[in-house]
Amino acid sequence: MNDYYLNIIVMTFLWAALSGAWNLMAGYGGLVSLGQSAFFGIGAYTTAVLYATFGISPWLGLVFGVLLTTSTAVLISWPCFRLRGAFFSLATLVFPIVMEILANNWNSVTRGSSGIALPFKPSLENFIFESRWAYVLASFVLMMVVLGITQWIHRGRLGLYLIAMRDDQDAAESMGVEPVRIKLIITMISAALTSVGGFFYAQYILFLDPPSVFSINISVQIALFSLIGGLGTPFGPIVGSLIMTPLDGALSAFLGGGPRLLIYGGVLLAVVLVAPQGVVGTYTAWRKK
Amino acid sequence: MLSILPQLIASGLLIGGVYALLSIGLTLIFGVLRIVNFAQGEFIMLAMFGAFWANTLLGIDPYLSALVVVPVIFFIGMLVERYVIQRILFAAHSMQIFATFGLSVLMQNLALTFWGPDYHSVTTSYTSESFTIAGLSLSATSLFAFIAAIVMAAGLIGFLHFTRGGRALRAMVQNRYAASLMGVDTKRLNRLAFGCGVGCAAICGCILTPMYYTFPTVGVDLIITAFVVVVLGGMGSVAGAVVGGLIIGVAQTLTGFYLSVEFKDVVALLLFIVILLIRPQGLFGRAGTEDIGMK
């Protein structure tokens, strides 16, 4: 199987994982973050900087990236929790912008707008592989981990608390649910998983610059895939990615940036207006009849 | 260093007027429909392009083109309300967000696809002109923008307080259900409010055209600032949008001069975090209005 198709498979799994991480915050937690690319970028940059500039193993970079991303997530989202609904989302739009400015200007560390190229030294220790199949496996594992965590939350205490909070925060509070604590937990999990996705991206693409990892397009895509597949369901993001990523590959090849996003915007609108429950949701509802 | 302070404040106030202009439409739509219009920036962008094309193809002055551009966009706004907004008014918050956000992405990329990514600028006879009043140098375009903002705000406030339609809108802001019980045609007024909201954006766009670059993603920059202004001023408050805009304008000019140019961009965002922490409802908002969707 040639590289082109393998790449599509890798990206499908990666987007499914990223979308799944977002789904935790937005679908289960009701926190529609439009700034996931901030977490993605921090994870990617941490790994890249530590590896390319300081020669530190990306596995350590992964850990650091997760820690850094999670603490940043807590710091910036905590004051925003008092904003509900769309205002929270508007606030989240700001973070990737700030991160991108930071990345562009902190030249000593991030090499500014020229970006970082990761040296191609394949080894398990460097998490860089010659064969794409290794990446296929790794991205598959990541996707399954996200799925597993989602299922665990879905069936457990956290899942119930999240849905309760989403349905009626007052009622949930009267039964002992602490909204801030719950929101923090789900944000941390979501940020951590997204950061891992960033780590993977850095070690796979081997190049990143501020626009490629902090772009709003990443946030749009992540949201769109979950929405199409089914927001708030464990398999939704996977279904969405399975449908859209191959399509996206074709679109990119034929159309290029503007029209591609044009279609995304249109699809986003269409899904919201016509089938807000996405594929999984609509299927589940149809099954119940 | 201090002698330049009055000039800085004056410039800051002028730019603040522009920010106020950006935000008034956003806050109006939120006040009446309880929806945050993520695509507000894109309506501004549309107007800017309208003014740009009018100027480039027909030689019409941007301010003058407002006479046509604004009604057209008002009309587009009504259409959007009818076919998109109306259908998500009672949907889950996440869906409302996706709808206007999707609209924003759609509009941005429509512009990108059909008009290209290039930055355009419109220069008119008064683009680089400035007036000297009381020893202060005020750029013509900023001055016009400032005056337009005040006039628009005053007009809107007057409309809201002194006309029947305006009072109906205010009733809706306070209590939609009660208003509908009292015979207020909420559906029609929703459409009107949305149309007015994007109409304000259109006015803003025409005014901005001579002083800013016109390009498809200009809306993104603008909406962030507009949002900060609305949060600072208080959601749903037109007066708040004006005051908030002026404050942000002055704050930016002062930090830009006394601290550094890079800080200028960041100061609005910093202010935003600070407001969130100490007074989330903004200056003129009622406590709790940052929680939309509450009873």
Added chain:
Amino acid sequence: MTATSFSPVNKDSAVPLMQIDNLVRRFGGLVAVNQVSFNVHSGEIVGLIGPNGAGKTTLFNIISGHLKADSGRLFFDGQDITNARAAKCARVGIGRTFQIVKPLTTLTVHENVMVGALLNNSLKVAREKAAHIVERVGMGDLMHRLSGSLTLESRKRLELARALSVEPKIILLDEILAGLNASEVEESIHLIRNFAQEDKLAVIMIEHNLHAVMSLAQKIVVLDYGVKIAQDVPEVIVRDPKVVAAYLGSDD
């Protein structure tokens, strides 16, 4: 000022379970709750009545942690929980229903109750306990029905079940009988009395249905314009001229 009437239920508990001490809450110029004080003993059923707008629900919101008091203190089970948040109040043992019912619509009846049960139990145990409570309130056949599709009477029962799910020592019932027909009211009265006796629960109930309050409550507190104007056993309250005037002078 605070005339405590001792009824047979609480003769062995001298320290009140809940002490409401001079709570005040203003909204702008309006004083919704004005120096209200009274005590509730373990196992006692207290009726809270008064014309519309008297501040009863506001008082509930303060006691259950949904609203902050401007001044005054609140003691519960030996702790000072003044201005504690709602989740904390639930944890120390205060359960409540809402006047405008708030079912968690995308969850089933069982799951609704499980949320509260999780406060003190593991997932597995919470599942069982929640099922038990659902049975006790007589909604066993609706166990797996989506709460968004319930009738008003069932929703009210659900409110009660949820209030009980946090294993409370006191439950605050806000007009839980409103909108029910006569037989539903009788059933609910029966239910409340059973729970109060079996679980040794204290109850504060806001009610406009005076017959129900009379048959359930050992003590009645009357609010009017945010002020406590009377507190006594039901038989005395009903004949108190101040109380009668408060009701006749209002739209109720």
